Amino acid sequence: MRRNPEPAFVDKADLSRRALLRGSAALAGGFLIGIELPPARARADEPLTTGIRLNAFIHVAPDDTVTLTLPAVEMGQGVYTSQAQCLAEELDIGLDKVIAAHAPPDQANYGSPIFKIQATGGSTTTMAWTGPLRKAGATARAMLLQAAAAEWGVEAAGLTTENGVITDKAGGRAIRYGEVADRAARLQPPADVKLKDPSRFRLIGKTVHRIDTPDKATGKAVYGIDVMRPGMKYATLMASPVLGGKIGSVDQSKALAVRGVRQVVVLEDLVAVIADNTWAAMQGLGALAIEWAPGPNAGLAQAQLWADIEKASEGAGVVAGKEGDALARLKDGTLFEATYELPYLAHAPMEVTNCTVHVHDGGCEVWTGTQVPGYAQAGAAKALGIDPGRVTINNHLIGGGFGRRLEVDGVIKAVRIAAHVQGPVKVVWSREEDIRQQLYRPLYHDRLKARVENGKITAWHHRITGGSIMAHWLPPAFKDGLDIDAVDGTTELPYSIGDMLIEYIRHESAVPVAFWRGVGPNGSIFSIESFMDLVARKTGTDPLAFRRGLLDKSPRALGVLNLVSDKASWGTRAPASPFGARRGRGLALMNVFGSYLAAVADVAVSDEGDVRVTRVVVAADVGNVINPDIVVAQIQGGVTFGLSAVLYGKITFAGGGVEQGNFNDYRIVRIDEMPSIEVHIVPSAENSGGIGEPGTVIVQPAVANAVFAATGVQLTRMPIDATLIAKAT
Amino acid sequence: MDLMVNGSPYSVDVADEMPLLWVVRDVLGLTGTKFGCGIAQCGACTVHLDGAAVRSCQLPVGAVGGRAITTIEGVGKTPAGAKIQKAWLDLEVIQCGYCQPGQIMSASALLAANPQPDDAAIDAAMAGNLCRCGTYVRIREGIKHAAQS
Amino acid sequence: MRLKPILLTLAGIALVAGAAAAGVVGWMVFQPGPYGFAAGTPVELAAYKGPAPTGAPAELANANTAARGAYIANMADCEACHTAKGGTPFAGGRAFVLPFGTIYTPNLTPDPETGIGKWTDTDFLNAVHRGIAPDGSRYYPAFPYPSYSLLTDEDALAVKAYLFSLKPVKQANKPNTFAFPYNQRWLMMIWATLFDPDRRFRPIEGQSAEWNRGAYLVEAAGHCGECHTPRNLMQALDQRRKFAGAVAEGWNAYNISSQEVSGIGDWSVEELIAYLSTGHAEARGVASGPMGEAVELSLSRLTKSDIAAIVTYLRSVPAVASDLPKLAGPAAATPQLAAIGDPVGQRIFEGNCVSCHAWTGAGALIGQAQLTGVRAVNDPSGANVTQMILGGTGRPGSPHPYMPSFSRSYSDAEIAAVTNYVTAHFGSAPSRVTPADVANLRAQN
């Protein structure tokens, strides 16, 4: 790892397709960065009673405690630490004096330079915020210096700072930030400040301890679900099990007889039970006799959903990328074609959807954990028909986002319920409700065609059919029928592929869709990397050699590929496992989220077709790094998340409703199913890429390719179906 | 009903069938213990009963009897709990942290019962605790680190 | 719970046609009645001097007709079969998947078009006592009319009155999917002639009033034998091996004769009462699957005196041995990881099962989760363990802990492995359930 990397930053908002494709289009979850240090705290709920705000991000108290208001929200990916590292580095303070605060809805100050709205996702935090935060830290420091200089009547240039103290060496005196903050705040911020030279970094680029974890280890951390308000009631809810269904009638009598139940709120599409505690609310809900009016989707079934998307894929697509005349060149020669299909997926973060709301006096107060505070505010305001200025959003730590909290359906439902309740009410979803009433990772259908000449690909056609998330989430990013997220990863391949045509067909079903950790590239990279292996094997080429032969224009891709093949001992056999006699090793490579990753997965396959992943090796070139350990942790976590998807993940529909409901039938990998995960980082001085999601994306094709190697069967619909690779008996 | 939680006595007026999880969170206000599934499949709600890790979401409070309840708020006072918490921070096991109270409770019960657990023992004790963020590889390291401290 | 393989029934009828088989048939046809084992003299109900063994129990002496009718409907446990999964109670549509087709139970609500709204009392009695539909067609003996034959007219009509008090539900009956020759319902006439004596309950002088009440509840209304008594070649209940255990809907309905090793001979009265009225007896196990439904929808709604009567009667049924082993003692407290040699079963057990069942199998949280000492776990066929893993037990939304279904996220091989792991560790003999067995059971659910 390079010692003193210079993080790149995005100065200007750039909503060009290219920028979005690179970084932002992927929103789901997470991203990277990080710190070392004794505990600072992440407690947004403590009001700043004394002290001075120097700018939108920095507040200095008289006791020198610095509260940093962090624009990107913490949901596990470590951004409170990495953002604090950037601010504290330039401000010249240690992280032990830092308290992290959640940013309120405030587009002007906290809107993402990439999305132009206040959103955390797409593995974009580092690329979006490193620059602005360093600048904010440096500006504040300059103002503090200026204030001290004025106090002492000397030139600021002669003063130095260290760990929150300004020193006038010549004058032999020193003053703390807390003592001059008041004066500094009255100064005009300098237009231009010089950022620290990377050679002097103490925090950026270093593995420092996270500031949010000490409270998380002791149970003190407050997530949305932990909010307590005086006089608060507890609620749980149920919406129609059939998509889009409505309430027919509700017999409340038995629910109201449950001890602790106070009230039943019946809305057009859902019913909620309000009680003295969550358990009573859940019992009350179970006791309700609800007749649903299922509506037009009652017949919706998974087989039909698959058939529909297949049919839609035959229609006309919009062009996402084009070079030369791929279609003409795909008329003859040695041609390959394959179709890959990816299921709906639920995010299933460990913290279920929840939101506490108090509607009163024409306004509304909301306590929740959201990746999009501005959307939460707007959604609440619209639900109540009031001005957004009357809605206060108190954001909280998020117990896993993965894209689920990029949607505000949970806030809106809670607000609609709270409008009928006296006093504050905490609405907590059951796990079943959370899994059955989500917005889902879209169903994707990818068809690829390629022409191969002399071991090289010379023409390429990739057509993606699937739902558009951007169309509802960020309409400007859905233009002329093209969803830039859905095709993310397809147009800037690391490979030389000759003439190419990339097309997208928007196909919506009744199932609502949302970003999911790994976003668009989950589908596109899975398909591309599976197809690469298919072509390699059909042409009798080693998958590694085949890829290498196409990487003439991408040294960074070649770098990670070489590193991973070396570390994983490509060319040797996957190790034996008691789990199954058939074993295989699979490879995948990608360039998305501004990062380059390659992965090798080893699998063992039992006679019955059950798959165990025994080892995963990842090589990553993520450009400049703020906190190396957080990069590693995000890759480990991302890989684990992706394993659940490729091995088990599917949401299916029957009778218009989701068939799964809890972890018994929506399976997540457990610790005893885990492979070893090795992460190798390529030293790099390139611009920072994202890292919260790439691990999730890369591991899926790597595992599928390993299963292909082990069984000779390429599975084209995920997740892995044991029956298709069971040994014939 | 009388309960002993983290060494302090509490008296609560709740139905016998109410799972301990909701008594702890909603009635006692100890929100460190988390709700994740309600069906003993995720481990987020893990607490100790006389030192043994149990899933509080499926444990009727009426079945607790006189046994001592320890939650994440109190486990740091036990030697194993303190070691695990420290190892968790030393190795930066935690990501979103939502599953971690349960992970720490399961890991401390394991360590208290088995001071030098091997991989099989770790699997046996920890496989009931899901982590969606994917901290498993560090949980394994963290337990071993704590065992050595 | 009450579905019997009709295939063999029909094959049996073919047998009847062969005169050479007459002797065998005679052995099957002329056998003791369901409670023919009891000493004493059967007398007509009208001639019986003790307190009435039929009707609603003494506790309901002052209840109104509606309440008594509802009670008798509960005694007869109509709801379980006549309710589709997730459907409106009594509206029918529950599927019973058989090798030669699927049979759907009919709508019992008083809707005139799709239900029984137009039925006369005679229609109802013909159906319940004789298995004859109003249009003269014959019911398959999946409908336990040979047992219901024992119900008094009065009680049968009380059930009808109760059904007529329900809200009519318009829900057309689904046709059965039997192909020829199984769709030849008239053949059932022959069967009924042989195996439905069409006789009402006759109490036995010389047995106690409680015993007689128990006999009526068990044999007439509760039709326990339909699941728990083995069948002969003709698919009629083999009363000579009464309550020795049989298979119902892929579940083993265990031996409930007073045999000590394989039956309930060593159960205490308290245990039997707890099991029947709550579905759980400490260290004995949980009523699951069809028996779970029988408890939930019927037995748990019966009065204390009726449960006591059932227990008295059950304990009088002669011991018949079946080949179930003696229950094993408690398993080791810690997992013997090396000894197991079943990595898949162990992995699933440690991830999904230990939280409730504990490594000892003694239950980590509540008595219901105890695996040791439970018959299903000590059944080397493993069928009921597999069934519980597939379907779960208990119900979400009830105030009590329940076990969720694992059928959707685990493969046949994985479910077979965990079944075999559980029986090997906590039972007396390991099961050898195969993925194909699991697939078979899945198909029946």
Ligand code: FES
């Ligand atoms: S909430 Fe108790 S195990 Fe998931």
Ligand code: FES
């Ligand atoms: S740390 Fe987020 S779920 Fe485990």
